[in-house]
Amino acid sequence: MDFGGITCREFVDLVTDYLDDLLDASSRARFEQHVAACPGCARYLDQIRASTRVLGRVTLDPLSPAARGQLMDAFRSWRSGRSGESESG
């Protein structure tokens, strides 16, 4: 079997660089050769990809309504301060 000259442990370490397209051409070729030959690593790579896709659907908590309200109030007084400046200036 030709595992691209890398072990599964090395493969796992390269996954993030591979997904960010940071591997040089020869490392990339070895990585792809390995994944074609090794069902375990192919599964690992698929599962990491699926994990990032689920992460992409996560929504983070928004600012509390109170804090957002305070910010909008601050915006309005900032704006009226500015229009005052430009009128006098």
Place this chain on the structure above:
Amino acid sequence: MTILDDELVDLLRAGDERAFADLVDRYSPSMLSVARAYVTSREVAEDVVQDTWLALLQGIDRFEGRSSLRTWLFRVLVNIAKTRGVREKRCTPVDMHVGDHPAVSPDRFQSAASAWPDHWVRFPMPWRESPESSLLSGEALDLVRSELARLPEQQRIVVSLRDVDGYGSDEVCALLDLTAANQRVLLHRGRARIREALGGYFGAAS
């Protein structure tokens, strides 16, 4: 179609309230999540986010768009959060020290004396259904949200910015003052833990 940040900044200079609200809603969730890593409570994190927006308003005429708006926002946010964190005496603001805990436990690989050193002892278990197919039920999302919250802070914010917000690696390094190597390691381990959590739930019984 979303309005570009540059256009919103122009509208903001002209005093457009909708533009300000749009920006606040667009960036505050990620800003909160980053600020939370530096301070002791959610309340203080909200203060930090508010102060960052006020700093933008105050400096809007000097904001030249030399850096992108979000890069500017996160850099100012991190500075304010660090100052607050120090005042609160939170021991290490975000310690960006990267330990040497591997992404996948070494005992998942065969020993040096075996037939296939450093190859899998057993292949990772297949998932009995794709987590994406369960997205509708929200199970996978809930699981990932709670695992994300449990990650070490530095992994959590790197994974959030990269995979939840979809920012590029260069930008995340600039925002958090990380080296490319550390960013990669934090992302690598964080993703591996999210995968493990999903595997614990979706993994086929063997």
